[in-house]
Amino acid sequence: MSARAPEDSSAGATGPAPVPTRTVTTGTVPSRPRVLAVAGSDPSGGAGIQADLKSIAAAGGYGMAAVTALTVQNTQGVRDVHVPPATFLAAQLEALADDVHVDAVKIGMLGSAPVAEAVGAWLDGLPRAATTTRPAVVLDPVMVATSGDRLLDPEAERAVRDLLGRVDVVTPNLPELAVLAQEPTVTDWAAALEQARRLAARHGVLVVAKGGHLGQAAGSAAGAEHGAPDALVGPDGVLVELAGERLRTTSTHGSGCSLSSGLATRFARTGDWADALHGTKAWLTAAIRAGEALRVGEGHGPVDHLVGLRGLPADTAPAPAGPGSGGDLVALWWEDAAPVRAAIDDLAFVRALGDGTLGADHFRTYLEQDAIYLREYARCLARASELAPTRAEQAFWAGGAHGALVTELDLHTRWLGGEPQDVPASPTTSAYLDHLRAAGDDYATLVAAVLPCYWIYQDVGERLAARNHPLHPYAAWLGTYADESFAAATREAAAILRRAAAAADARTRDRMAAAFRTACEHELAFFDQTGLPGPSGAARGADRRRAEPVVAG
Ligand SMILES: Nc1ncnc2c1ncn2[C@@H]1O[C@H](COP(=O)(O)OP(=O)(O)OP(=O)(O)O)[C@@H](O)[C@H]1O
Numbered sequence: 001m002s003a004r005a006p007e008d009s010s011a012g013a014t015g016p017a018p019v020p021t022r023t024v025t026t027g028t029v030p031s032r033p034r035v036l037a038v039a040g041s042d043p044s045g046g047a048g049i050q051a052d053l054k055s056i057a058a059a060g061g062y063g064m065a066a067v068t069a070l071t072v073q074n075t076q077g078v079r080d081v082h083v084p085p086a087t088f089l090a091a092q093l094e095a096l097a098d099d100v101h102v103d104a105v106k107i108g109m110l111g112s113a114p115v116a117e118a119v120g121a122w123l124d125g126l127p128r129a130a131t132t133t134r135p136a137v138v139l140d141p142v143m144v145a146t147s148g149d150r151l152l153d154p155e156a157e158r159a160v161r162d163l164l165g166r167v168d169v170v171t172p173n174l175p176e177l178a179v180l181a182q183e184p185t186v187t188d189w190a191a192a193l194e195q196a197r198r199l200a201a202r203h204g205v206l207v208v209a210k211g212g213h214l215g216q217a218a219g220s221a222a223g224a225e226h227g228a229p230d231a232l233v234g235p236d237g238v239l240v241e242l243a244g245e246r247l248r249t250t251s252t253h254g255s256g257c258s259l260s261s262g263l264a265t266r267f268a269r270t271g272d273w274a275d276a277l278h279g280t281k282a283w284l285t286a287a288i289r290a291g292e293a294l295r296v297g298e299g300h301g302p303v304d305h306l307v308g309l310r311g312l313p314a315d316t317a318p319a320p321a322g323p324g325s326g327g328d329l330v331a332l333w334w335e336d337a338a339p340v341r342a343a344i345d346d347l348a349f350v351r352a353l354g355d356g357t358l359g360a361d362h363f364r365t366y367l368e369q370d371a372i373y374l375r376e377y378a379r380c381l382a383r384a385s386e387l388a389p390t391r392a393e394q395a396f397w398a399g400g401a402h403g404a405l406v407t408e409l410d411l412h413t414r415w416l417g418g419e420p421q422d423v424p425a426s427p428t429t430s431a432y433l434d435h436l437r438a439a440g441d442d443y444a445t446l447v448a449a450v451l452p453c454y455w456i457y458q459d460v461g462e463r464l465a466a467r468n469h470p471l472h473p474y475a476a477w478l479g480t481y482a483d484e485s486f487a488a489a490t491r492e493a494a495a496i497l498r499r500a501a502a503a504a505d506a507r508t509r510d511r512m513a514a515a516f517r518t519a520c521e522h523e524l525a526f527f528d529q530t531g532l533p534g535p536s537g538a539a540r541g542a543d544r545r546r547a548e549p550v551v552a553g
Pocket residue numbers: 144145146172173174210211212213228229230244245246247248249252253254255256257259281284285288
């Protein structure tokens with residue numbers, strides 16, 4: 001770990017500017033948005049509606065799918081395409097609009113001009129039935145698959161272009177951008193941004209320019225030097241530009257589908273396109289990185305949409321509460337804390353740490369409080385060690401206390417240039433520590449209270465680490481998040497909690513659930529305490545008044 005202070009905080013993403021949008025919102029953002037994918041089917045599960053449904057779920061939405069076309073494909077290529085009558089698609093869309101309030105729509109493969117026209121007619125009719133708001137609409141203008149196979153009739157390109165004036169955002173790759181702009185394919189990123197701006201101005205639409213194909217147009221194997229940048233571009237130019245590391249992997253099948261449906265879902269949750277692109281890019285990078293481990297197919301494999309669930313038990317189905325069901329309870333508590341975890345991801349502090357724009361003062365304030373917290377947290381872990389029923393658990397918590405005092409605190413003092421001097425614990429830090437101490441001698445409740453510090457740090461850290469690159473001002477810090485031994489310790493701490501929950505009676509389990517949830521809320525408050533202003537500051541969505549210490553007993 002280097003003691004290098006963060007450099008100029010203006011580095012990294014260019015800050016969000018006001019984004020024009022045709023989407024009408026009611027001012028309330030649904031925490032579980034209902035998102036409709038209008039797209040083709042990919043039986044290999046990596047692209048099309050199969051990818052969309054997983055991507056929507058991973059972003060916290062409820063996914064629906066109206067199928068435009070059936071493909072015969074695997075990870076190596078597309079063998080055939082069957083496009084059912086457009087009237088059948090229109091009937092699917094109509095049935096949904098008659099019944100369901102749709103918060104966002106993602107449009108993918110359309111296949112033929114009549115299908116594109118049917119979708120256009122449906123968009124023209126929105127909103128309808130009992131709905132009062134128009135869904136946000138993202139168009140991924142799928143023309144050619146990663147394998148090089150065509151997925152759109154050449155004569156349908158005009159029909160897809162006609163949709164541009166009826167959607168909020170379009171997400172073309174570089175060849176698709178050129179087709180929509182009716183210009184030659186560009187080969188460098190600056191030209192792509194300019195072409196995207198022209199397209200945005202001509203059709204009054206936001207364009208997400210994607211750099212996944214950079215280098216390919218020139219005929220070379222896309223190299224690391226090109227990176228994998230993405231940008232949100234409006235009629236007046238770039239609104240947000242996100243640098244991205246180009247991962248050396250073939251697991252990118254369906255990455256465009258996944259990006260567009262994740263974007264639509266996150267926008268429905270946040271009401272902010274720039275935020276939605278930030279979150280989607282961070283998730284997708286982690287999903288691409290994890291794709292190879294799925295070992296699906298011999299060609300371009302899928303991304304791992306559910307990378308965020310990988311710390312959980314493989315089977316997350318809830319079981320009825322009762323003795324012996326402790327394992328599932330812990331997964332349920334984690335799921336129950338999903339809004340708090342989403343609010344942490346959305347914090348201005350966490351976003352700025354990820355994109356490298358966090359100011360040195362804010363980082364220092366955070367580190368000082370974290371150093372104070374860690375010393376006391378180590379005492380709580382030592383207390384857990386004292387109370388532990390088995391030698392293995394006793395050793396585990398003692399090791400955790402040692403790690404917090406030595407490894408982690410060393411990191412802080414080196415970064416701060418010494419122990420924090422004359423810095424009092426903030427009310428937020430004190431409240432969190434009071435909550436941990438309130439478990440008293442109740443081992444099960446104490447374990448429930450200390451686990452979120454491991455788990456949330458590891459979970460948020462995985463996404464932050466995915467955004468790291470050698471020039472990141474916090475590169476050394478973010479690098480520590482990717483530490484596998486910390487991930488292993490988190491899994492072990494969760495396993496101990498599972499065992500404790502399985503052995504506990506109903507009253508203890510209730511106390512454990514409350515201690516876990518409240519600790520999650522303290523985590524949110526802790527990350528948000530540096531006073532960094534931002535649209536998502538002040539813990540959007542989570543009720544901070546619940547962050548009171550839970551008294552054991
Ligand atoms: N090798 C890579 N490493 C990291 N990110 C990548 C890589 N390849 C693609 N991406 C990202 O995946 C998303 C899709 O990018 P791309 O430009 O490939 O679009 P696409 O061609 O529509 O996708 P698809 O591969 O599904 O056809 C973008 O966010 C892009 O930055």
